[in-house]
Amino acid sequence: MTLLVTVFAAVVCTILWYKNAPESEMKLGVLCLMYWGASLMWFVDAIFEYAELKEEYFTPAPADMLNDLFLGLSVVALGLIIWLIVLIVKDPKGVVKSALLKKSN
């Protein structure tokens, strides 16, 4: 479930990135790469888990699924927070800089 949620987040981000490309003012590429990196890693984890559990892997307990869903959503939220920090620190549009300068003037 965590893998599924992250893959969906990666796909949505990639669509948004493609829509706005070649402009990268919102640094969406960073968010895409972050989610794709995590998706690939969880995919590998899933393969190893499948090799261990076999068909049981596809029939998780409802409580485990709910926990994994919460985890997936939390992971997406954390990814968004990291992206927001990168965006504010890099400030490609100069919004933060101009806002700070405006205040100090």
Add this chain to the structure above:
Amino acid sequence: MACFLVSAAEALVATVVTKVVEKKEKKQQEVGEVHIETKTEEPVTKVPFSRKLKWLRDMLWGGSALLAFEHIWHGEVVPWFPFLTAAGDPTEAAEMLHEMATVGVTMAVVVTLAWLGMLGVAAALEKRAQKDAVTES
């Protein structure tokens, strides 16, 4: 248990390499700017290698960070020494190292292979752009 550490280590190496390559490219660019008058104007059809390295760096750091969060969620990483719960017990530590050597290394390899695929696509697009530039001129 701690599979994300392998990718995090590769991310660290990728970050250092990116910085070094970026510095080299900047130096080359400065030299190019000095001799700009003697050079003919060429269309930009190549993505700098430092930018390509940033794709790998972002995938590795992003993936490692999100996986680290998953490990915190499951109580495998704690904010006190030795930070990894499995490291406290020799049997669990051996299991952790085995997981790092199998799952962790595979994760890093798969991300790197995906990046190599991206490099292949980028190279093909660069070639096409160069061909278009030649036919246009």
